Amino acid sequence: MTWEIFVTISHIVGTVLGVGGATFAEIFYLKGDKNGSVAYTVMRVGMIILLLSGFGYLLLLRFSGQEQYIYSPRLWAKLTITLIILINALLLQVHRLPIAVGSAVSLTSWYAALILGTWRGLHAGYLEIIAWYAVAILAVAFLEHLIRKSLDAKV
Numbered sequence: 001m002t003w004e005i006f007v008t009i010s011h012i013v014g015t016v017l018g019v020g021g022a023t024f025a026e027i028f029y030l031k032g033d034k035n036g037s038v039a040y041t042v043m044r045v046g047m048i049i050l051l052l053s054g055f056g057y058l059l060l061l062r063f064s065g066q067e068q069y070i071y072s073p074r075l076w077a078k079l080t081i082t083l084i085i086l087i088n089a090l091l092l093q094v095h096r097l098p099i100a101v102g103s104a105v106s107l108t109s110w111y112a113a114l115i116l117g118t119w120r121g122l123h124a125g126y127l128e129i130i131a132w133y134a135v136a137i138l139a140v141a142f143l144e145h146l147i148r149k150s151l152d153a154k155v
Contacts, residue, residue: 004060010053015114017046018085022110029103030147043106047085050113054082077129078116085109100148104141112136 021043028039061069069075088105091097112133116122122129 003056007053007056007060010049011057011117014046014049014051014053015117017042018050019046019110019114021046022107026103026107026144029099030144030151043110044089047089050082054079073124073126073129074116074119074122076126077133078113080126080130081109081113081116081133085113100144101141104144105137107144108133108137108140 021039021041024039025043058070061067085106088097088102088109092099092102092106116129124132
Protein backbone atom coordinates (compact mmCIF):
# COMPACT_ATOMS: atom_id res chain seq x y z
CA MET A 1 0.00 0.00 0.00
CA THR A 2 1.46 3.37 -0.98
CA TRP A 3 1.43 6.41 1.29
CA GLU A 4 -1.03 8.14 -1.03
CA ILE A 5 -3.53 5.29 -0.75
CA PHE A 6 -3.08 5.15 3.04
CA VAL A 7 -3.61 8.91 3.41
CA THR A 8 -6.62 8.84 1.07
CA ILE A 9 -8.27 5.98 2.96
CA SER A 10 -7.55 7.69 6.30
CA HIS A 11 -8.99 10.96 5.02
CA ILE A 12 -12.17 9.26 3.81
CA VAL A 13 -12.57 7.39 7.12
CA GLY A 14 -12.07 10.62 9.08
CA THR A 15 -14.65 12.39 6.92
CA VAL A 16 -17.17 9.58 7.27
CA LEU A 17 -16.78 9.49 11.05
CA GLY A 18 -17.03 13.28 11.31
CA VAL A 19 -20.05 13.65 9.05
CA GLY A 20 -21.77 10.64 10.63
CA GLY A 21 -21.04 11.88 14.14
CA ALA A 22 -22.30 15.38 13.30
CA THR A 23 -25.47 13.94 11.77
CA PHE A 24 -26.24 11.74 14.79
CA ALA A 25 -25.34 14.52 17.24
CA GLU A 26 -27.85 16.73 15.46
CA ILE A 27 -30.52 14.02 15.63
CA PHE A 28 -29.87 13.60 19.37
CA TYR A 29 -30.03 17.36 19.86
CA LEU A 30 -33.24 17.81 17.89
CA LYS A 31 -34.89 14.92 19.71
CA GLY A 32 -33.88 16.40 23.06
CA ASP A 33 -31.63 13.47 24.00
CA LYS A 34 -28.80 14.99 26.01
CA ASN A 35 -26.80 11.75 25.97
CA GLY A 36 -25.28 12.06 22.52
CA SER A 37 -21.79 11.38 23.89
CA VAL A 38 -21.16 8.49 21.48
CA ALA A 39 -21.82 10.75 18.49
CA TYR A 40 -19.50 13.44 19.87
CA THR A 41 -16.76 10.87 20.51
CA VAL A 42 -17.10 9.59 16.93
CA MET A 43 -16.93 13.19 15.67
CA ARG A 44 -13.77 13.87 17.69
CA VAL A 45 -12.07 10.69 16.43
CA GLY A 46 -13.09 11.68 12.90
CA MET A 47 -11.60 15.14 13.38
CA ILE A 48 -8.29 13.74 14.63
CA ILE A 49 -8.03 11.32 11.70
CA LEU A 50 -9.06 14.07 9.29
CA LEU A 51 -6.44 16.51 10.61
CA LEU A 52 -3.65 13.95 10.47
CA SER A 53 -4.57 12.70 7.01
CA GLY A 54 -5.12 16.26 5.74
CA PHE A 55 -1.64 17.18 6.91
CA GLY A 56 -0.43 13.99 5.19
CA TYR A 57 -2.08 15.15 1.97
CA LEU A 58 -0.28 18.50 2.17
CA LEU A 59 3.04 16.71 2.69
CA LEU A 60 2.38 14.35 -0.22
CA LEU A 61 1.54 17.27 -2.50
CA ARG A 62 4.70 19.08 -1.47
CA PHE A 63 7.01 16.07 -1.77
CA SER A 64 5.55 14.92 -5.09
CA GLY A 65 6.05 18.34 -6.68
CA GLN A 66 2.35 19.15 -6.99
CA GLU A 67 2.45 22.45 -5.12
CA GLN A 68 -0.11 24.01 -7.49
CA TYR A 69 -2.87 22.14 -5.64
CA ILE A 70 -1.83 23.77 -2.37
CA TYR A 71 -2.95 27.12 -3.82
CA SER A 72 -6.41 25.86 -4.81
CA PRO A 73 -9.32 28.01 -3.53
CA ARG A 74 -11.21 24.79 -2.81
CA LEU A 75 -8.39 23.53 -0.57
CA TRP A 76 -8.17 26.84 1.31
CA ALA A 77 -11.95 26.84 1.80
CA LYS A 78 -11.72 23.30 3.21
CA LEU A 79 -8.91 24.38 5.53
CA THR A 80 -10.95 27.38 6.68
CA ILE A 81 -14.01 25.20 7.30
CA THR A 82 -11.89 22.68 9.22
CA LEU A 83 -10.62 25.50 11.41
CA ILE A 84 -14.22 26.63 11.97
CA ILE A 85 -15.18 23.07 12.98
CA LEU A 86 -12.36 23.07 15.55
CA ILE A 87 -13.18 26.51 16.95
CA ASN A 88 -16.89 25.67 17.05
CA ALA A 89 -16.18 22.44 18.97
CA LEU A 90 -13.97 24.25 21.46
CA LEU A 91 -16.54 27.02 22.01
CA LEU A 92 -19.28 24.43 22.53
CA GLN A 93 -17.06 22.47 24.93
CA VAL A 94 -16.46 25.51 27.17
CA HIS A 95 -20.10 26.63 26.86
CA ARG A 96 -19.29 29.91 25.08
CA LEU A 97 -21.60 29.23 22.14
CA PRO A 98 -25.31 28.41 22.28
CA ILE A 99 -25.99 24.83 21.22
CA ALA A 100 -28.53 26.00 18.62
CA VAL A 101 -25.83 28.01 16.85
CA GLY A 102 -23.05 25.48 17.37
CA SER A 103 -25.08 22.56 16.06
CA ALA A 104 -25.97 24.39 12.84
CA VAL A 105 -22.34 25.38 12.32
CA SER A 106 -21.10 21.84 13.04
CA LEU A 107 -23.56 20.04 10.79
CA THR A 108 -23.14 22.49 7.92
CA SER A 109 -19.36 22.55 8.25
CA TRP A 110 -18.91 18.79 8.16
CA TYR A 111 -21.14 18.46 5.10
CA ALA A 112 -19.47 21.45 3.42
CA ALA A 113 -16.04 19.85 3.93
CA LEU A 114 -17.39 16.58 2.52
CA ILE A 115 -18.87 18.30 -0.53
CA LEU A 116 -15.72 20.33 -1.18
CA GLY A 117 -13.63 17.19 -0.90
CA THR A 118 -15.66 15.33 -3.48
CA TRP A 119 -16.61 18.10 -5.93
CA ARG A 120 -13.56 17.89 -8.17
CA GLY A 121 -14.97 20.04 -10.99
CA LEU A 122 -15.89 23.00 -8.78
CA HIS A 123 -14.68 26.23 -10.37
CA ALA A 124 -15.28 28.85 -7.71
CA GLY A 125 -13.12 31.30 -5.86
CA TYR A 126 -12.42 31.20 -2.15
CA LEU A 127 -14.79 34.06 -1.28
CA GLU A 128 -17.59 32.57 -3.37
CA ILE A 129 -17.25 29.21 -1.62
CA ILE A 130 -17.17 30.84 1.83
CA ALA A 131 -20.19 33.03 0.96
CA TRP A 132 -22.23 29.95 -0.04
CA TYR A 133 -21.04 28.22 3.11
CA ALA A 134 -22.26 31.14 5.25
CA VAL A 135 -25.64 31.09 3.48
CA ALA A 136 -25.84 27.34 4.10
CA ILE A 137 -25.18 27.84 7.83
CA LEU A 138 -28.01 30.36 8.02
CA ALA A 139 -30.35 28.06 6.08
CA VAL A 140 -29.53 25.07 8.30
CA ALA A 141 -29.96 27.16 11.46
CA PHE A 142 -33.36 28.34 10.22
CA LEU A 143 -34.46 24.80 9.29
CA GLU A 144 -33.29 23.46 12.66
CA HIS A 145 -35.24 26.22 14.39
CA LEU A 146 -38.38 25.21 12.49
CA ILE A 147 -37.83 21.53 13.30
CA ARG A 148 -37.28 22.23 17.01
CA LYS A 149 -40.37 24.44 17.07
CA SER A 150 -42.39 21.71 15.39
CA LEU A 151 -41.11 19.03 17.78
CA ASP A 152 -41.77 21.26 20.82
CA ALA A 153 -45.34 21.86 19.64
CA LYS A 154 -45.97 18.10 19.53
CA VAL A 155 -44.87 17.60 23.13
